[in-house]
Amino acid sequence: MNTIAAATPAHARARTVFVGIIAALAGLMFGLDIGVISGATQFIQHDFGVTDRTIELIVSAMMLGAAIGALGAGWLSARLGRKRSLILAAVLFVIGSLLCAAAPTPSLLIGARIVLGLAIGVATFTAPLYLAEISAEDNRGAMVSTYQLMITIGILVAFLSDTAFSYSGNWRWMLGVIAIPGVLFLFGVLLLPGSPRWLLMRGYKQRATEVLLKLRGDREVVAREVADIENQLLTPQRGWSLFFKNRNFRRSVGLGVLLQLMQQFTGMNVVMYYAPRIFQSMGYATHQQMWFTALVGLINVLATFIAIALVDRWGRKPILYVGFCVMAIGLGVVGTMMHLGTTTHAAQLFTVVMLLIFIVGFAMSAGPLIWTLCSEIQPLKGRDFGIACSTVTNWIANMIVGATFLTLLDHVGHAGTFWLYAGLNLIFLIITIALVPETRGVTLEQIERNLMAGKRLRDIGQ
Ligand code: BGC
Numbered sequence: 001m002n003t004i005a006a007a008t009p010a011h012a013r014a015r016t017v018f019v020g021i022i023a024a025l026a027g028l029m030f031g032l033d034i035g036v037i038s039g040a041t042q043f044i045q046h047d048f049g050v051t052d053r054t055i056e057l058i059v060s061a062m063m064l065g066a067a068i069g070a071l072g073a074g075w076l077s078a079r080l081g082r083k084r085s086l087i088l089a090a091v092l093f094v095i096g097s098l099l100c101a102a103a104p105t106p107s108l109l110i111g112a113r114i115v116l117g118l119a120i121g122v123a124t125f126t127a128p129l130y131l132a133e134i135s136a137e138d139n140r141g142a143m144v145s146t147y148q149l150m151i152t153i154g155i156l157v158a159f160l161s162d163t164a165f166s167y168s169g170n171w172r173w174m175l176g177v178i179a180i181p182g183v184l185f186l187f188g189v190l191l192l193p194g195s196p197r198w199l200l201m202r203g204y205k206q207r208a209t210e211v212l213l214k215l216r217g218d219r220e221v222v223a224r225e226v227a228d229i230e231n232q233l234l235t236p237q238r239g240w241s242l243f244f245k246n247r248n249f250r251r252s253v254g255l256g257v258l259l260q261l262m263q264q265f266t267g268m269n270v271v272m273y274y275a276p277r278i279f280q281s282m283g284y285a286t287h288q289q290m291w292f293t294a295l296v297g298l299i300n301v302l303a304t305f306i307a308i309a310l311v312d313r314w315g316r317k318p319i320l321y322v323g324f325c326v327m328a329i330g331l332g333v334v335g336t337m338m339h340l341g342t343t344t345h346a347a348q349l350f351t352v353v354m355l356l357i358f359i360v361g362f363a364m365s366a367g368p369l370i371w372t373l374c375s376e377i378q379p380l381k382g383r384d385f386g387i388a389c390s391t392v393t394n395w396i397a398n399m400i401v402g403a404t405f406l407t408l409l410d411h412v413g414h415a416g417t418f419w420l421y422a423g424l425n426l427i428f429l430i431i432t433i434a435l436v437p438e439t440r441g442v443t444l445e446q447i448e449r450n451l452m453a454g455k456r457l458r459d460i461g462q
Helices: 009-048 052-079 082-102 106-134 137-166 171-176 179-190 196-201 205-216 219-233 240-245 247-264 268-281 286-310 316-340 345-363 366-376 380-435 444-452
Strands: none
Touching: 009 052, 009 082, 009 106, 009 137, 009 171, 009 179, 009 205, 009 268, 009 286, 052 082, 052 106, 052 196, 052 380, 082 106, 082 171, 082 179, 106 137, 106 196, 106 366, 106 380, 137 171, 137 286, 137 366, 196 205, 196 219, 205 219, 240 247, 240 380, 247 268, 247 366, 247 380, 247 444, 268 286, 268 345, 268 380, 286 345, 286 366, 316 345, 316 366, 316 380, 345 366, 366 380
């Protein structure tokens, strides 16, 4: 250890930021994957001459892959380590995007989307874990918010690139071009240090100390952090056995699962996957549809800053109340306009604005906050297990939303579909009031003590 030159604090901070940026690129990959398909579906449908049902399968195959990837990621990131899991995710991401671009038949495209999904499943489990493990205490919140911001930026970039390729109608380029950021991500991940926590878990104390020294730059701080992590590691992770034995842990796992169901059934991804189609039904032509979709992506990025600014001031619950109300109103009005018919220019524009208001509602609340809450409510002993359960739920619910939208339109119509999601948002408002805890400014240890003492879920943050 003496041979290691300690970095100056400024160097150490720069390095931490660098590492954070690269790891947050995983969020960018997540976003690119979510966003890229929306602009491509109409051209895929035209080229392959397939039904809406097949389009739903193409869209949702990625979420199936992601659910499987997230299921396996806990095991992978414990075995291979966080860094190697991220490398694997990056490689799969590049291969998956190229396979999508080259797919000669709809079935092969579905298969390629599953491969792409596997990559995202592994990355969405591992990246936030890695981020939390390498960040210092005082910038952990900011690091995790950066991750959500990067998701929205990824979606925006995919929407913009889809818009550019829509002029030639080349969906293969739309799907293939995201291999380029994938390669950059791969090179970036190769430069990352290993996670100090994982290295200590595996008994590589010397290497863990070296990494921390480079990141923090202060021997004393590093010695304390190593001792802290070693201390935490004395509490073994017990997923399933704790789940079967401990009712309180089952409650926190159940809450995590419920929170992710709520996030997905807001209906956000209906807009993410099918925005051009929605604008088409309002009467807009192809390029207008694409530009409005890009606007949706931009508003999604900008409104995320509202959450970042307010989350530690207002707290989680008030922001969720506002978010669910805004989403219910936004979608309720969109449904009503669809019901009345958007025949005039003014009616069309008004409907677009209400859809954008819905996006603001999501991006300022459920988007970032559900991920935050899910990482806060699990007790240390079962944290990996609890977060894995909620992340897998996120992807399964995401798949259901993606796989049912066009069928819903067929059966209950546009107005009915949007009213359905508006109604769900109202139910989520009530669930938030009744069940969701306020975790602002509370230590994770206090939340855990309250949970394990059997306090009501909505009180575990007090
Ligand atoms: C959600 C994604 C969604 C994205 C939109 C994320 O928090 O998990 O499903 O597409 O936000 O910005």
